[in-house]
Amino acid sequence: MPDDLASASSASRRxxxxxxxVAPPPVGRDGTGAAAQVEDLGVVDSLAQLSFLVQAALxxxxxxxxLSIIQLRLLGVLRxxxxxxxxxxxxxxLDKSSMTGLVDRAERRxxxxxxxxxHDRRAVLVSLTPQGHELVRRGxxxxxxxxxxxxxxxxxxxxxxxxRLASALVAGHMTI
Amino acid sequence: MPDDLASASSASRRxxxxxxxVAPPPVGRDGTGAAAQVEDLGVVDSLAQLSFLVQAALxxxxxxxxLSIIQLRLLGVLRxxxxxxxxxxxxxxLDKSSMTGLVDRAERRxxxxxxxxxHDRRAVLVSLTPQGHELVRRGxxxxxxxxxxxxxxxxxxxxxxxxRLASALVAGHMTI
DNA sequence: CGATGTAGTACGCGACACGAACCACTTGCC
DNA sequence: GGCAAGTGGTTCGTGTCGCGTACTACATCG
Numbered sequence: 334m335p336d337d338l339a340s341a342s343s344a345s346r347r348x349x350x351x352x353x354x355v356a357p358p359p360v361g362r363d364g365t366g367a368a369a370q371v372e373d374l375g376v377v378d379s380l381a382q383l384s385f386l387v388q389a390a391l392x393x394x395x396x397x398x399x400l401s402i403i404q405l406r407l408l409g410v411l412r413x414x415x416x417x418x419x420x421x422x423x424x425x426x427l428d429k430s431s432m433t434g435l436v437d438r439a440e441r442r443x444x445x446x447x448x449x450x451x452h453d454r455r456a457v458l459v460s461l462t463p464q465g466h467e468l469v470r471r472g473x474x475x476x477x478x479x480x481x482x483x484x485x486x487x488x489x490x491x492x493x494x495x496x497r498l499a500s501a502l503v504a505g506h507m508t509i
Numbered sequence: 510m511p512d513d514l515a516s517a518s519s520a521s522r523r524x525x526x527x528x529x530x531v532a533p534p535p536v537g538r539d540g541t542g543a544a545a546q547v548e549d550l551g552v553v554d555s556l557a558q559l560s561f562l563v564q565a566a567l568x569x570x571x572x573x574x575x576l577s578i579i580q581l582r583l584l585g586v587l588r589x590x591x592x593x594x595x596x597x598x599x600x601x602x603l604d605k606s607s608m609t610g611l612v613d614r615a616e617r618r619x620x621x622x623x624x625x626x627x628h629d630r631r632a633v634l635v636s637l638t639p640q641g642h643e644l645v646r647r648g649x650x651x652x653x654x655x656x657x658x659x660x661x662x663x664x665x666x667x668x669x670x671x672x673r674l675a676s677a678l679v680a681g682h683m684t685i
Numbered sequence: 686c687g688a689t690g691t692a693g694t695a696c697g698c699g700a701c702a703c704g705a706a707c708c709a710c711t712t713g714c715c
Numbered sequence: 716g717g718c719a720a721g722t723g724g725t726t727c728g729t730g731t732c733g734c735g736t737a738c739t740a741c742a743t744c745g
Contacts (some may be wrong), residue, residue, distance in 0.1 A: 371680040379675035387560035455692040474572035480553045486681035495674040504547045505662035
């Protein structure tokens with residue numbers, strides 16, 4: 334369904350071209366799986382398009398439960414935490430003023446609860462309600478299914494390689 | 510900056526755990542690069558988190574030029590096409606009614622132009638203005654830089670492997 | 686105690702996305 | 716030819732999201 338997803342990158346320019354300049358000629362060594370017969374888009378385009386695919390999958394799951402991606406993420410963060418608004422904002426990369434509305438809407442649906450902090454009378458602690466817990470549990474199952482479906486064409490070896498490489502890339506940006 | 514990005518997946522549950530069940534024990538064979546020393550998050554979590562990293566990078570580039578991700582994507586799609594609104598909507602995965610506003614705002618900034626189709630008096634064709642072209646050109650350079658920076662920790666071999674695998678995954682979803 | 690900082694909220698604004706309703710035109714069919 | 720059905724776009728109303736600014740209440744430091 335997502336056809337081009339061009340992502341403002343150069344994806345669409347190349348249709349029957351040679352591989353990207355950055356990727357040394359397909360060293361074609363260990364290649365026996367699906368990856369071997371596919372035109373290499375280059376790091377930039379492949380990651381950009383991949384990100385849109387994944388986001389679309391997440392959006393689909395969220396929509397199935399009447400949520401947006403950001404709401405689903407909110408619930409996800411709260412699975413094992415009971416942070417204040419500020420901390421929550423940091424986790425989601427939002428401004429604290431954006432959190433108020435986000436939590437308001439989730440609270441209105443009884444997915445989330447605000448409780449007064451015992452140690453700081455200014456602060457509130459945000460936590461999942463039972464319904465929130467249940468919803469995020471089912472959501473996680475669906476996310477798992479959807480993303481696994483994305484990688485279904487790959488061989489087991491390729492999939493676990495991709496997992497390792499993506500993990501390594503991600504690991505380089507979560508420090509601090 | 511994006512700390513957890515938990516993405517409603519199980520990312521945050523595991524902090525010091527064993528690798529995911531789906532990923533067979535790190536076969537540690539070809540491993541000499543960064544990926545070898547990193548905890549494997551599993552396909553689902555690693556791809557989810559990766560997608561948020563990439564989206565954040567794209568959002569940063571867009572913001573640098575006063576655009577949103579979707580606007581940047583719009584310009585990207587128009588780089589080598591002059592589609593109608595409907596087709597544009599398909600490319601971006603949006604409803605046609607959403608396109609009107611999107612193109613309106615881009616047109617108001619002189620990045621995009623509507624012209625009457627010569628063959629169908631109902632249709633309009635959307636194309637980039639010279640300024641739109643210039644902006645998307647600079648944007649693409651920045652996107653390239655940003656995404657490459659994300660993958661900077663990987664070795665050349667890992668990077669091109671990742672590129673191949675991501676390309677293969679993406680290729681399985683662009684058919685039709 | 687007062688000055689300064691921090692946690693949250695309120696408000697206004699604009700972008701984004703959808704569905705439903707609506708024209709204007711095209712196409713298919715009799 | 717002419718009408719029914721389909722298609723391309725827009726408009727409108729609604730809701731979500733995200734920001735910046737301003738403001739209140741409390742904490743902390745001196």
